[in-house]
Amino acid sequence: MALFIQSANALVSRVAQWVGAIPSSIGINATAVDTATGIITTSASALTSLIPGDFIGPSAIGPYTAVIAVSSTTITVVDPDNVWADLSLPVTILKLPTQSCIEILGCVQMAELKMRTIELPALRSDPYSLTSPSFLTVNAQGLAPIPADMNMPILFFQETYSTTSETTTGNVGPWIIYDRVGDREIIRRRMIDQLYVKPFGVPRVIRASFSEVGPNYVFTPNPGENTVIKAYYQKTFPFLFSPTGDTLNPLVLNNSLLASFPEGYFYGTLWAYYDKNKNVDEAQKWIARFDDSYGLIEDQNFKNKWRGGDQHLTSEFQPRNYRYSFK
Numbered sequence: 413m414a415l416f417i418q419s420a421n422a423l424v425s426r427v428a429q430w431v432g433a434i435p436s437s438i439g440i441n442a443t444a445v446d447t448a449t450g451i452i453t454t455s456a457s458a459l460t461s462l463i464p465g466d467f468i469g470p471s472a473i474g475p476y477t478a479v480i481a482v483s484s485t486t487i488t489v490v491d492p493d494n495v496w497a498d499l500s501l502p503v504t505i506l507k508l509p510t511q512s513c514i515e516i517l518g519c520v521q522m523a524e525l526k527m528r529t530i531e532l533p534a535l536r537s538d539p540y541s542l543t544s545p546s547f548l549t550v551n552a553q554g555l556a557p558i559p560a561d562m563n564m565p566i567l568f569f570q571e572t573y574s575t576t577s578e579t580t581t582g583n584v585g586p587w588i589i590y591d592r593v594g595d596r597e598i599i600r601r602r603m604i605d606q607l608y609v610k611p612f613g614v615p616r617v618i619r620a621s622f623s624e625v626g627p628n629y630v631f632t633p634n635p636g637e638n639t640v641i642k643a644y645y646q647k648t649f650p651f652l653f654s655p656t657g658d659t660l661n662p663l664v665l666n667n668s669l670l671a672s673f674p675e676g677y678f679y680g681t682l683w684a685y686y687d688k689n690k691n692v693d694e695a696q697k698w699i700a701r702f703d704d705s706y707g708l709i710e711d712q713n714f715k716n717k718w719r720g721g722d723q724h725l726t727s728e729f730q731p732r733n734y735r736y737s738f739k
Contacts, residue, residue, distance in 0.1 A: 419670075420664070421492070423520065423681065424467060424508075426475075427520075434509070435508050437504050441455040442496070442503050450477075450489045459482055465517070466478075466508070466510055468507050470504070472506060477495050519684035524649075530706070535563070535646055536646060545642070547643055551637055554632060554635065556628060558627055562643075562647065565645045567645075568590040570641050570642070586617065587618070588618045588635070589618070590620045591620070593622070593623050594623065598621060598630055605633050650664045652667065676706060680698075
């Protein structure tokens with residue numbers, strides 16, 4: 413059966429196969445497996461054979477699982493692929509070479525650093541989500557902290573007229589769309605913000621502005637304290653094998669990028685691995701494949717098939733004699 417890259421464990425296992433990291437037996441059997449907690453009971457102590465960060469598995473051809481803890485009688489693994497489920501126990505525990513795993517894990521993060529600014533549909537926020545909508549809450553100065561997971565803003569908009577309740581529908585208008593402007597321009601507009609007339613009850617969409625000032629977004633005209641602004645933006649992604657703080661799922665073993673762009677992880681990891689080991693020919697081969705696959709995504713993105721809408725510098729809300737000039 414093919415080894416599909418559906419998790420970080422499978423990614424490391426596939427790269428290990430490709431670079432020739434041959435698994436070997438540690439001479440210890442797994443006698444019981446608790447799939448809910450990932451605890452494997454062993455026939456002997458594995459303290460001298462394994463360390464957290466190693467990868468073990470029950471088969472030479474299947475994916476391997478990351479070890480997060482070792483005791484005298486148990487091994488704790490993170491197994492989202494259910495590698496250790498439904499086995500005929502006892503089974504011999506196989507281990508990938510520790511040095512190879514350390515190198516591969518470092519190369520996975522090198523590949524992730526090359527993809528930090530990638531734009532994919534799976535990495536968009538959802539301002540309309542019923543469970544965890546993405547929004548900003550403005551203070552009295554018209555400032556809202558930039559979300560920690562924001563990569564690039566797409567559109568901010570205000571659909572509510574209440575400053576205290578997100579559930580109140582703005583059916584009396586005006587509804588406001590915030591366009592991003594430059595750093596100097598937002599400060600200039602902010603200085604004359606108090607001179608604007610604030611319409612109320614007008615059934616129309618108003619074009620406003622926002623930009624970054626320090627660690628905050630500033631909006632003008634100032635929407636008022638505690639105003640909720642819906643945020644539609646391109647998000648970052650969590651690094652694979654980073655801690656989650658969840659006892660049942662302590663490591664990030666999947667993210668939106670791996671689910672929608674696994675070839676980027678695979679090609680990028682192999683490029684970093686061969687580059688680290690001074691194999692120039694192999695490194696150039698894999699970086700070329702990475703660039704080709706990444707270029708297809710950029711090509712679709714720049715053709716507005718994913719971003720959607722008007723990408724021009726001028727706005728369709730402006731009068732035509734201001735938008736076009738032949739003088």
